[in-house]
Amino acid sequence: MRAQSAQTGLKEELRSLLALAIPVILSELGWMSMSIVDTIMVGRLSAEAIGAVGMGNAIYYAPALFGIGILLGLDTLVSQAYGRGDFDECHRWLSQGVYIALAFTPVLMVFLWAAPLAFPYLRINPAVSQQTSDYLRVLNWGTLPLLLYAGFRRYLQGVKRVGPVTFALISANLINWGGNWALIYGHLGFPAMGVRGSALSTCLARVYMAAVLIFAAWKNEAGRGHPLFAHWPGIALERLRGLLKLGVPAAGQIVMEVGAFGAATVMAGRLAPAALAAHQIALNCAAFSYMVPLGTSAAAAVAVGHAVGAGDGPRARRAGWLALAIGVSFMACAAVVFLLAPHAILVIYTNQEAVVEMGVPxxxxxxxxxxxxxxxxxxxxxLRGLGETRMPMLANFAGYWIFGLPLGYVLCFRHGRGIFGLWTGLTLALIFIALVLLFQWRRDSSRLALATLP
Structure with a gap:
């Protein structure tokens, strides 16, 4: 009877996790689809255009995701407050996240505006560098709505309101697709703007996403008789410090990871345009499959945080392991698809045979x-649900920047392995990081479960 009861409880927890994870996964897929649509639609222009969009995104997202990463502390703070039943506290943490978004925006925009000035010193292929600069300068104007969207998204996920996040991203893809069609090629009376049109379309989609989530948060607060802006908290330095204490290491982890792939893209920019295009397309495919565990990761952070807030360590541990089982199962299927159908995937992006040939391996x-x-x-x-954000940052720093990228550089440029050398270094780095963080989760979650047993 006890075993049957435990099995029933596990099924309930799995259903609860999936109810949270599936909309978040769809949101992540919607987020990634915007980048894929951009790449596919400029792919009909030239290999240089594919490389320019890929490099522009790589350069943009490393610093921009630092700002988004700081707001990841809301996962821990909002979800744990929600687990305790303290809904006013959730609202107070959201307000501090908005202040951080407003403060970081001008800093990020100045940095991103100046980034193209370094292209001549990085020896970027001249056929790609000018289009990359054009794309990046326009994309930069979408920074504030991107950070506001990120803050309101963490809040809504923490209070189990994930539906609006999914709706915002799926519908934003339609806006982005239509904007790309009109602005890249010059339809509906608009000038043909090429890669700049793709960047402008993305900015418009970001404004829309931020507006949808702000409205959803307002509606959620109004539903409990606490209008969002009528009781908006002021700046609280102690809370800001608490959010930054969690958020800065989380942001560092994201920058280490995304920055590593961005650095690899910059290195690939020194190779032939076909190699850079193949790198960007393969990276796009890997990033698309990554959206499922990324969404599951966000759900794990919230589910673990809810359990920690409720003082239930064993439930927190089970939520983490269930999330790992879901993500690993999916990624095993993705690996099979990449191995069995590479050509079918690559021709979606490009009709250039040289790019397809390099993309298969x-x-x-x-x-x-x-x-x-x-x-x-x-x-x-x-681990973020437990409040641990430092170890992922350190593991990513060591795995990518101490080991993987230097190895990839040597294999690529010193041993003549080209783009395949770069990817070998990244692959080995990911294996190292995964093993370190799995061990850390196993240790920390076991301690928590033992500490809170009745």
Missing amino acids: LLALAAAFQIFDGIQTISTGA
Whole structure:
């Protein structure tokens, strides 16, 4: 009877986790789809255009995601407050996240405006650098709505209101697709803007996403008789410090990870345009499959945080392991697809045979790291639910910047392995990071479960 009861409880927890994870996964897929649509639609222009959009996004997202990463502390603070039943506290943490978004925006915009000035010193292929600069300068104007969207998203996920996040991202893809069609190629009376049109379309989609989530948060607060802006808290320095204490290491982890792939893209920019295009397409595919464990990771952070807030350590531990099982199962399937159907995937992006030929072995390398990529990102989310954000940052720093990128550089430029050398270094780095973070989760969650047993 006790075993049957435990099995029933596990099924309930799995259903609860999936109810949270599936909308978040759809949101992450919607987020990634915007980048994929951009890449596909400029792919009909030239290999240089594909490389320019890929490099522009790589350069943009490393610093921009630092600002988004700081707001990841809301996962821990809002979800734990919600687990305790303290809904006013959730609202207070949201307000501090908005202040951080407003403060970081001008800093990020200045940095991103200046980034193209470094292209000549990085020896970026001249055929790509000018289009990259054009794309990046326009994309920069979407920074504030992007950070506001990130803050309101963490709040809504923490209070189990994930539906609006999914709706915002799926509908934003339609706006982005229509904007790309009109602005890249010059339809509906608009001038043909090329890669700049793609960037402008993305900015408009971001404004829309931020507006949808702000409205959803307002509606959620009004539903409990506490209008969002009628009782908006002021700046609270102690709370800001608490949010930054969790958020800065989380942001550092994201920058280490995204920055590593961005650095690899910059290195690939020194190679032929076909190699850069193949790198960008394969990276797009790997990033798309990564959205499922990334969404599961966010759900794990919230589910673990709710359990910690409620003082239930064993439930927190089970939530983390269930999330890992979901993510690893999916990534194993993704690896099989990359191995069995690489050509069918690549021709979606481009009709250039040289790019397709180089992309096939890159997708094979992506298949090799799929499971490890799932382990590392879900372990990161589960640890964030516990309030641990430093170890993921340190593991990513050591794995990518001390080991993986230097190895990839040597294999690429010193041993003549080209783009495949770069990807070999990234693959080995992911394996190392996954093993470190899995061990950390196993240790920390076991201690918590033992400490809170009745």
